[in-house]
Amino acid sequence: MNSEAFQSIILPWVGKVGGVMTAMRAVQTAHKHIPPDAITCAAKLFNLSIAEVRGIVSFYDDFTNAAQGDIRVRVCQAEACQAVGSRELSRHAEQAMGLSFGETSADGQFSLEKVFCLGLCAAAPAMLINDVPHSRFDADRFDALLDKAIAK
Amino acid sequence: MKIYIPLDSIAVALGADDVAAEFAAVAPAMQIVRTGSRGMSWLEPLVEVERNGVRYGFGPIAVRDVVSLMAKNFMESDEHDLALGSMDSITWLKRQQRLIFARCGITDPLSLVDYKAHNGLAGLRKALAVAPDNIVDEVTTSGLRGRGGAGFPAGIKWKTVADQTAPQKYIVCNADEGDSGTFADRMILEGDPFLLIEGMIIAGLATGATQGFVYLRSEYPIAANIFSEALKIAYANNLLGDTILGSDKSFTIELFIGAGAYICGEESSLLNSLEGKRGEVRAKPPIPAIAGLFDQPTLVHNTISLCSVPVILAKGAPYYRDFGMGKSMGTMPFQIAGNVKHGGLVECAFGVTLRTLVEDFGGGTRSCRPLRAVQVGGPLGAYLPASMLDLPMDYETLAARGAGVGHGGVVVFDDTVNLAEQARYAFEFCAHESCGKCTPCRIGAVRGAETMEKIIAGEDVADNIDLVRDLCYTMEDGSLCAMGGMTPIPVRSALEHFAKDFGV
Ligand SMILES: Cc1cc2nc3c(=O)[nH]c(=O)nc-3n(C[C@H](O)[C@H](O)[C@H](O)COP(=O)(O)O)c2cc1C
Ligand code: SF4
Ligand code: FES
Numbered sequence: 001m002n003s004e005a006f007q008s009i010i011l012p013w014v015g016k017v018g019g020v021m022t023a024m025r026a027v028q029t030a031h032k033h034i035p036p037d038a039i040t041c042a043a044k045l046f047n048l049s050i051a052e053v054r055g056i057v058s059f060y061d062d063f064t065n066a067a068q069g070d071i072r073v074r075v076c077q078a079e080a081c082q083a084v085g086s087r088e089l090s091r092h093a094e095q096a097m098g099l100s101f102g103e104t105s106a107d108g109q110f111s112l113e114k115v116f117c118l119g120l121c122a123a124a125p126a127m128l129i130n131d132v133p134h135s136r137f138d139a140d141r142f143d144a145l146l147d148k149a150i151a152k
Numbered sequence: 153m154k155i156y157i158p159l160d161s162i163a164v165a166l167g168a169d170d171v172a173a174e175f176a177a178v179a180p181a182m183q184i185v186r187t188g189s190r191g192m193s194w195l196e197p198l199v200e201v202e203r204n205g206v207r208y209g210f211g212p213i214a215v216r217d218v219v220s221l222m223a224k225n226f227m228e229s230d231e232h233d234l235a236l237g238s239m240d241s242i243t244w245l246k247r248q249q250r251l252i253f254a255r256c257g258i259t260d261p262l263s264l265v266d267y268k269a270h271n272g273l274a275g276l277r278k279a280l281a282v283a284p285d286n287i288v289d290e291v292t293t294s295g296l297r298g299r300g301g302a303g304f305p306a307g308i309k310w311k312t313v314a315d316q317t318a319p320q321k322y323i324v325c326n327a328d329e330g331d332s333g334t335f336a337d338r339m340i341l342e343g344d345p346f347l348l349i350e351g352m353i354i355a356g357l358a359t360g361a362t363q364g365f366v367y368l369r370s371e372y373p374i375a376a377n378i379f380s381e382a383l384k385i386a387y388a389n390n391l392l393g394d395t396i397l398g399s400d401k402s403f404t405i406e407l408f409i410g411a412g413a414y415i416c417g418e419e420s421s422l423l424n425s426l427e428g429k430r431g432e433v434r435a436k437p438p439i440p441a442i443a444g445l446f447d448q449p450t451l452v453h454n455t456i457s458l459c460s461v462p463v464i465l466a467k468g469a470p471y472y473r474d475f476g477m478g479k480s481m482g483t484m485p486f487q488i489a490g491n492v493k494h495g496g497l498v499e500c501a502f503g504v505t506l507r508t509l510v511e512d513f514g515g516g517t518r519s520c521r522p523l524r525a526v527q528v529g530g531p532l533g534a535y536l537p538a539s540m541l542d543l544p545m546d547y548e549t550l551a552a553r554g555a556g557v558g559h560g561g562v563v564v565f566d567d568t569v570n571l572a573e574q575a576r577y578a579f580e581f582c583a584h585e586s587c588g589k590c591t592p593c594r595i596g597a598v599r600g601a602e603t604m605e606k607i608i609a610g611e612d613v614a615d616n617i618d619l620v621r622d623l624c625y626t627m628e629d630g631s632l633c634a635m636g637g638m639t640p641i642p643v644r645s646a647l648e649h650f651a652k653d654f655g656v
Pocket of ligand 1: 300302303326327328330331415416418453
């Protein structure tokens with residue numbers, strides 16, 4: 001895909017407050033990562049250097065170079081979840097999915113990601129499967145929720 | 153027939169959407185109102201019914217309970233095992249002083265009619281009727297301090313922004329809420345979004361700002377949906393726009409979603425991010441109140457600070473300041489989290505002790521093991537031992553102990569916690585989230601994590617602890633912002649109160 005192909009996604013955000021960020025979010029949502037051509041396109045449309053746009057993209061965890069999976073599992077690593085065993089659960093998640101944190105499966109179906117607090121800390125541990133929150137789960141429930149997400 | 157089921161993230165995370173779908177399937181005639189949460193996480197999903205104007209609760213409800221609730225005629229009777237009785241009789245709620253969260257869990261968050269019927273907009277109407285100076289005076293007299301962490305007096309900031317002459321001033325709501333153990337911003341955005349809108353408009357009237365932005369973290373997708381719906385409703389009903397409630401005053405609000413950087417909760421980093429840049433921290437001065445968003449005077453406030461304003465205007469500053477103790481006036485939504493039985497949101501006057509929060513409200517550890525530590529005020533907050541639970545929660549008392557209220561989060565740990573590991577995590581978190589602008593934080597956090605690793609492995613423990621202490625001084629004194637500057641707080645408090653875990 002060349003730089004022009006991203007125009008329709010990026011153009012609506014030109015001139016908006018924080019437009020580069022919102023445009024990159026739109027690209028990330030549509031393509032599950034930020035392709036280099038999207039950076040080139042944004043640089044042109046926002047009248048920035050490619051380095052500047054690359055700098056913005058690299059600063060934020062939400063923008064990724066490699067494609068995220070169709071099913072994104074984001075497990076909370078922060079303190080309130082640690083207090084109820086998220087470290088062990090995170091190891092379980094890695095085993096169950098056959099992935100380390102930050103990886104996407106070869107078939108593009110899954111990615112496993114770290115997240116730092118989901119605001120579900122009163123019912124920790126917590127995770128998001130795509131945008132759906134789940135909390136107070138154990139290893140068995142993790143497996144069941146993952147199966148359910150696959151079946152969908 | 154009408155029932156109430158929360159749409160709050162915690163309720164959804166525990167199955168509220170499935171329960172609502174089951175009710176819709178089993179009893180299609182039933183009207184289901186989705187509300188915010190009452191803040192009692194262990195009872196979610198909590199289903200409520202109304203009988204003669206009184207709300208009765210049932211919880212926690214799973215999908216399989218729906219049929220038995222219907223069979224036991226839960227609309228009329230409390231015969232079901234999961235009946236909680238009238239919501240007004242629940243001690244956990246009765247013991248709180250809910251000024252900010254007064255409506256949360258009761259009303260439909262997207263009904264402006266509900267909002268008005270429950271005292272909504274009273275503060276804004278008051279503000280529209282007086283001069284801007286009077287609004288600033290009211291906020292100053294209330295003693296309100298910033299709820300985002302630093303506890304800076306709101307009135308001073310409001311006056312500074314009001315005193316500037318500039319082509320454009322801004323109100324920016326900081327809803328980045330990155331601290332572990334905190335969720336008050338999320339709950340109010342999901343459960344009572346018009347409250348924030350009202351608070352921001354009042355701030356605009358007082359300071360002469362006509363544009364507002366809400367910077368919301370991307371980890372809160374449900375809050376984002378509800379708040380953007382609320383904005384649409386507010387514009388459609390002349391609450392936002394050019395003729396606020398029929399007056400000649402104008403104010404606009406836009407929702408902006410962050411991109412997964414904790415440091416963007418720091419106000420100057422947030423402003424850079426909102427301008428579409430890397431979230432690097434800016435050197436101060438100038439302060440945002442003088443040169444903030446696009447170099448214009450900007451009032452940056454935490455969500456809860458802004459949500460405290462409507463009640464201050466509606467009921468008067470003296471009413472508000474009579475809650476609390478010393479220089480910590482008003483109420484604070486404390487958030488009890490981690491290894492605790494009854495986690496949730498407890499709004500009460502400052503001065504409540506940690507013990508009351510953790511034991512009386514929290515019910516002790518969820519694991520039923522002895523409590524060993526609480527971390528107060530997020531990832532940059534202190535780890536305190538069980539022996540310090542009688543401390544009252546107020547800004548000055550905690551500051552004198554090297555701790556802080558922060559955004560009001562209290563995370564409970566049982567005796568399986570290893571505080572050396574928590575200290576290592578504090579450095580790791582700082583290394584992960586550092587904006588990279590200054591060396592003590594960017595390099596210090598990495599070295600700190602490495603040195604903690606050695607201590608945990610038992611390598612030259614005494615020397616390495618000296619090194620960590622030394623590093624803490626460097627980070628505290630040399631960092632540009634509180635990310636690097638306060639990372640020493642969890643580390644030192646862990647060392648001070650839990651030295652045994654470090655092998656000394
Ligand atoms: C590393 C760091 C993270 C912060 N995160 C937040 C945050 O998530 N929410 C917030 O309101 N304030 C946060 N703050 C504090 C803000 O810089 C600022 O003081 C606050 O938004 C001002 O609003 P207030 O006066 O209402 O507290 C953070 C500060 C630092 C140094
Ligand atoms: S202390 Fe850390 S986060 Fe703050 S300015 Fe320095 S590098 Fe950035
Ligand atoms: S710490 Fe995990 S949800 Fe907040």
